[in-house]
Amino acid sequence: MRELELKYGCNPNQKPSRIYMEEGELPIKVLNGKPGYINFLDAFNGWQLVKELKKATGLPAATSFKHVSPAGAAVGQPLSDTEKKIYWVDDMDMEFTPLANAYARARGADRMSSFGDFISLSDVCDVATAKIIAREVSDGVIAPGYEPEALEILRAKKKGGYNVIEIDPDYVPDPIEKKQVFGITFEQGRNELNIDDEFFSNIVTENKELTEQAKIDLAIAMITLKYTQSNSVCYVKDGQAIGIGAGQQSRIHCTRLAGSKADNWWLRQSPQVMGLQFVDGIKRADRDNAIDVYMGEEYMDVLCEGTWQNIFKVKPEVFTAEQKRAWLDKMENVTLGSDAFFPFGDNIERAHKSGVKYVAEPGGSIRDDNVIDTCNKYGMVMAFTGLRLFHH
Numbered sequence: 483m484r485e486l487e488l489k490y491g492c493n494p495n496q497k498p499s500r501i502y503m504e505e506g507e508l509p510i511k512v513l514n515g516k517p518g519y520i521n522f523l524d525a526f527n528g529w530q531l532v533k534e535l536k537k538a539t540g541l542p543a544a545t546s547f548k549h550v551s552p553a554g555a556a557v558g559q560p561l562s563d564t565e566k567k568i569y570w571v572d573d574m575d576m577e578f579t580p581l582a583n584a585y586a587r588a589r590g591a592d593r594m595s596s597f598g599d600f601i602s603l604s605d606v607c608d609v610a611t612a613k614i615i616a617r618e619v620s621d622g623v624i625a626p627g628y629e630p631e632a633l634e635i636l637r638a639k640k641k642g643g644y645n646v647i648e649i650d651p652d653y654v655p656d657p658i659e660k661k662q663v664f665g666i667t668f669e670q671g672r673n674e675l676n677i678d679d680e681f682f683s684n685i686v687t688e689n690k691e692l693t694e695q696a697k698i699d700l701a702i703a704m705i706t707l708k709y710t711q712s713n714s715v716c717y718v719k720d721g722q723a724i725g726i727g728a729g730q731q732s733r734i735h736c737t738r739l740a741g742s743k744a745d746n747w748w749l750r751q752s753p754q755v756m757g758l759q760f761v762d763g764i765k766r767a768d769r770d771n772a773i774d775v776y777m778g779e780e781y782m783d784v785l786c787e788g789t790w791q792n793i794f795k796v797k798p799e800v801f802t803a804e805q806k807r808a809w810l811d812k813m814e815n816v817t818l819g820s821d822a823f824f825p826f827g828d829n830i831e832r833a834h835k836s837g838v839k840y841v842a843e844p845g846g847s848i849r850d851d852n853v854i855d856t857c858n859k860y861g862m863v864m865a866f867t868g869l870r871l872f873h874h
Contacts (some may be wrong), residue, residue: 483508489677491519509653510624514619515645516624521600525624527600528602529649531555531709536604538701541721542586544611545706546599551714551729553595555706556722557698565590568750570766571614582610589618589723592743593770593873600624600645609631615639615752619767626651648764673871674727675708677701682842682865686850694839695720696817696863701818704842704871709782710821712872713856715829716834717744724748733820741836745810748837749777752801752809754797759795766795813837821871823847827856844870 485502499519501508517525524547531552533542540558558580566572569590578586581603589596598703601615622645623636634647659780661667681711682692692700701716708715710728715736717725725744730736749755750773758776760769770791775784781800784790790797818833820843830853833841837841841857845866857864 486512488519488522489516500845512649513628513633513648515622515640516642516644517647520549521645524548524600525602525622525647525649527709528552528600529624532602532707533651534677534705534708535649535702538705539698541581541698542584544581544588545602546585546588546596546620547602548595548599550708551711552588552706552723552726553599554588554591554723555702556584556591557702558582558584558585559721561586565750565757570617570769571743574613576613577612579608579610581605581608581622582614583645583730585611586614588595589614591593591722591724591747592726594774595743597767597770604866606634609635612636617766621645622647624649624872651827662840671823673708673873675869675871677704681867684845684866684868685853685863686845686866687862687864689858689861689863692840692865696815699817699841700840700846700865702865703817707819707821708871708873710873712821712874714821714871714873715740716819716821717741717833719744719815720841723730724816729749733822733825734828734832737818737820737824737832741832744816744836745813746774746811747800749806750812752806754798754801754809758798761793761795764793778869806870811834815839817841819843821873824853825849825851828854830854830856830860830862834862839863842867844868859863 490497490568491499500744501522514749528545528547532543538556543557545555561583567870569586571586594723600621601623607625608629609632612635616635616639624647636644657672659672660667682870703718706723709713713730713733714737715727716723717740724738724747727736727740760782772784782792791832814837816837817840818838823846824846826846839862841862841864
């Protein structure tokens with residue numbers, strides 16, 4: 483198959499629409515559903531991300547994409563009991579495979595953004611992973627293959643209309659890529675990124691102790707940023723992205739956005755949030771929305787009289803700013819990656835508030851000294867990669 487006609491492009495008025503190969507055949511098979519234009523953009527970007535994560539770490543990887551940027555990305559390290567609870571998989575009586583762990587983490591880090599995601603998996607989709615996918619609101623999945631029972635589980639989703647794509651894992655794209663804007667063709671070499679032991683070797687801070695887990699987390703940050711709309715910043719902890727800031731014109735705004743998401747991920751593990759008692763039968767999305775509002779500045783939207791009774795069995799106490807700050811001060815050993823250099827030390831000051839200890843960025847700012855000094859102030863480890871990762 484050299485081409486596949488699509489219902490429409492980014493929007494219903496953009497017709498005709500198709501994906502096609504100028505030479506050879508498409509490296510995919512649609513096993514179920516009818517993926518659309520944006521679905522395929524998410525699928526192909528996500529597939530590249532997880533394939534590179536698997537190569538860099540040796541671990542199964544998953545990502546949750548929304549509007550051509552990852553909402554979450556992770557590798558298959560074990561889930562703690564707390565993580566199982568905040569990702570809503572603690573009630574699943576099954577063995578969690580590494581791939582299932584990876585997707586639970588990728589989906590769970592920012593559940594608000596992952597709602598209606600497109601999933602990419604580095605490995606053959608197994609039954610455990612399919613069971614998690616079956617519970618979530620999602621548009622589709624791409625993987626190099628599917629176990630027969632897993633495929634049947636996915637085919638039953640969305641009344642039989644769930645999008646399931648199989649990709650040839652051996653497919654290698656042309657080294658020159660093209661795109662059109664305003665009828666004009668742009669051409670460039672593909673952005674190849676090889677993560678190895680030397681990638682983070684140029685440590686410019688006084689603290690040079692880079693742990694093996696930190697190396698994994700830095701690799702996740704860099705590869706995630708490679709497929710995130712720029713400007714972009716990514717916070718990572720223990721094998722998963724916990725806060726991704728995409729498409730911001732100002733880097734400090736990007737750092738703040740990603741940092742607030744990382745903070746929310748940690749706040750969800752606090753006793754105040756873990757102890758919330760939801761009414762029976764509440765939908766998963768409504769539960770996620772309630773938690774997000776409860777942790778934010780508009781908390782009275784879910785605590786006011788006449789509203790909280792529809793959400794909680796018992797009215798929660800206000801989660802005060804002082805209590806939140808005290809809990810956030812316990813977060814540590816977080817990794818931060820940036821797709822371009824930090825122009826000011828204020829980015830590091832913000833990162834410190836979210837427990838960042840390890841940083842990777844290209845370097846090259848005229849204020850590198852200020853950024854390095856700010857890292858030294860907090861005992862952080864920072865590596866200059868020398869490689870910018872803009873993605874548009």
